[in-house]
Amino acid sequence: MRRSKDWRAMLSTSSNTNWQRRARLKRYALYAFMIFIAIFYSFPIYWIAKSSFQSLEALFSDRSLLFVPNEITINHFETLFFESQFPNFYFNSLVVAFGVVLVTLVVSVLAGYTLTRMDVPGKRTIANVTIISYMYPPLLLVIPMFLLWFSVGLINTHIGLIFAQSALTIPFSIWLMWQFFQTIPIRLEESAWMQGASRFRAFITIALPMAKPGLIAVAIFAFATSWNDFTMANILMQEPSMRTLPVGVLFFTEQFNTDWGLVLSATVLIAVPPFLLVYFLQTYLLRGFRMTT
C-alpha cells in the first residue's frame, strides 16, 4: 500500500517538470488543430448564411467584415419564393432525387443479394463495369444521352434525368451492397430455409433488415449525387421550367448582373437537405464510409 503511494508521488514530482508539461503542450496543440479544422470547414458556410440575411445596401457598403450583422432582413428569401422560379427548381430537384434514390436502391439490392447469394453468370461483367465506371468521363455519357434522349422524347423530363443520374450512382452502389451482403452471415438465412421459409421470405425478413445500414449509405449516396449533379441536368434539362436547383441558380448569375440577394438565399436553402442528412445520420454515414474501404 505504502509503496505504491510512494511510487505515485515520485512519478508526479519528477514528471511535472518534463514529460507531463510536454504532454499538456501536445494536447493544446491538438486542440488548436481541431479548432482550426472546425473553422476551415465552418467559416465559408457561416459567412454565406450571414450574408444572405443582410440587405443589399449593407452588403455593398459594409466592408467592416462584421461577424454578426447589425440588422437582419428576410427580403431575399421573400423575393426568391414569390418572384423567382426557385420553388419550381426545388420541386424538380426533389422529384429527381427521390427517383434516383428509388432506382438505385432497387437495383443495388437486387444485384448485391444475387451476387453474394447465388452462383450466377455475369459477376465479372458487373465487377468490371464498376471499376471502369470510375474512369469514364461523365461527359462521354451525357453528350450521347442528349441526342438519344432527344430522339425518344426523354429530354426535359424527370424520368429522363432520373435514368441519366442513375448511371452515376449505380456502379458504386452495386459495389457497396455487394460488399455489404458479404458481411451478413448466410447461416441465418439458411436456418430460415431449413425451417421452411421461402427464399423470398428469408430475404425480406432476415437479409433486408440486416442490410439496413448499407441501404441507408446507398440512399444517402444516391441522394447526394443527384442533389449535386450539375453536368447532366445542365445538358438534359434545356427548358427553363424543368431546371433543377444547380442549373437554375447558375442562371441567377447570368442575367447581365448577378443578383446576389437571390444567389445567396438560394445557396443557403440548397444546403439545407445535406445539413439535415449529416445531422441525423452521422453514425450511419461514418459506418457507411468504413464499409467502403
Added chain:
Amino acid sequence: MKSLSSALSGFVNRFSNDQPDRRSDVIIGSLLLLPVFILLFFVIFIPISWAVYTSFFEQSTITRTKTFIGLGNYAELLFRDAEFWASLGRSLYFALGSTVLQLLLAIPTAIILNKKLKGIVAVRALALLPYLLPTIVVGMTFLWLLHPELGVFSNLAQMSGLSSGPVNFFGNQQLAMPALIVANSWKYTSFMTMIFLARLQSIPDRHYEAAKMCGANTYELFRDVTLPYLRGVILLAFLLRGIWMFNKFDIIWILTRGGPARATRTLPVYIYEISFSDYHMGKALAASTLLFIFLLVSGIAYIRFFKPSEEVAA
C-alpha cells in the same frame, strides 16, 4: 432444443426434395439480375458505344447530317488542334493540384479527427459536410468569398496591405486556377479525410503502445505505424481521386467557364464547348474517347506499378 429438432427435420426434408439447388439458383439469379443488366445497358453501354461509334463521323450537334470520316476527328485533335493539348495540360495541372492539395490536407485532418478530444464528434460531422454540399453551393460560396469588391478575402488583402487594389481571384489569369483548386479541394478533402479516418480507426492500439514502449517519438510513430497502414489507401485514393478530378467539369464551368482567356479551360470544358458552342458533336466525342483512353491507360499502368489493391487487405 425444440427448434433444433425442427431445424434438423427441415434440413432432412429440404435435402430430400426441394432444396434450393444450383440449377434453379442460376435461373432465379439471372432473372433477378436481368433488370440490373437492362438498366446498365441503356444508361451506360448504349451511350458509350454510341459515343465511340459517332466519334468516327463528322456530325453536327443540331442537324443530324452524318459523314463517315474514319479517324479524321482523332487526327485533327492529335495533330492539328493545339488547344486539345493545351487543355490536356491544364487538366493535368488542375487534377494534380487538386489531388495533392487534398492529400496534404486530408492526412493531418484525419489524424486529428482520430484523436479522442472533447467535441471531436461534432468536428467530424462538420468535416463530412462539404462532401454532401452540392457543387453549386460550394461554387457560389467561393464566388462570394472571393468576390473582388464584396468578398472577405479581397477586403482582407487590402486592409492588411498585401494588395493595393481589389483582388479579382477568378478574373486573373494567374490566380484563377489556384483559386479553383482551393474551392474544389475544400469540397473533396472531406471524402479523402473520411476514407483515411476509417483506415486509421482500424489500426490496433497495441501497435502504438508497443512502439511507445520501444521509445518511439511522435514522428516515428507516424512514420513507422500510421504511414504503413495508410499507404495502400493513399495510393488508391490518389488514383481514384486523380481520375475523378481529371474528369471534373461542373465546378470549373460554374466558377470560370474556362476563363479568363482560356486560363482554366480544361479538357472537359473544351469538350463541352466543342459540342455545345461549336456544335461539332463528332469531334467532341472523339475528344471524350481520347480522354477515356488516356485515363484507362494511366489507371492500368498505375495499378500495375503500385499495386494499391494488394495493400488494402482489410
